[in-house]
Amino acid sequence: MSTIVMWASDLRAQTEFYALLFDLSEPEIQGDFVSVTSSQNSVLLHRLPNEYAAEVPLRKQLAANLDAAIKPVFTVDSIESAVSRIANTFASVSSTEGRFGEFRYLDLVDPEGNVIQIQQRS
Numbered sequence: 001m002s003t004i005v006m007w008a009s010d011l012r013a014q015t016e017f018y019a020l021l022f023d024l025s026e027p028e029i030q031g032d033f034v035s036v037t038s039s040q041n042s043v044l045l046h047r048l049p050n051e052y053a054a055e056v057p058l059r060k061q062l063a064a065n066l067d068a069a070i071k072p073v074f075t076v077d078s079i080e081s082a083v084s085r086i087a088n089t090f091a092s093v094s095s096t097e098g099r100f101g102e103f104r105y106l107d108l109v110d111p112e113g114n115v116i117q118i119q120q121r122s
Helices: 011-022 079-085
Strands: 004-008 028-030 033-037 042-047 073-075 092-100 103-109 115-121
Touching: 004 011, 011 033, 011 042, 011 079, 079 103, 079 115
Parallel strands: 004 042, 073 115
Antiparallel strands: 028 033, 033 042, 092 103, 103 115
């Protein structure tokens, strides 16, 4: 497993989203960093410097960053359960599910506008 580092304006909102997505109860917090790690996924959230950060706390989802060069993919046991857990966050969920190889997948946009994908083994 590898870790992806993601900048966060609202560390609390991003931590809540990824902890719910990965079905975790206790992320590891160390100053301006939060490690949200499950047996299958690892995200290290790093607080953005104030001069680059959006206003916090977030009041709505930030615009989707459609120009990003990468799209992180996270494995979940159940797409439906993961989507249900994040329902009360500022995330949005694509209405179109896809298939690739032995996986079903679905795109999401996290509260800060990062486009990610979740996948479930078929």
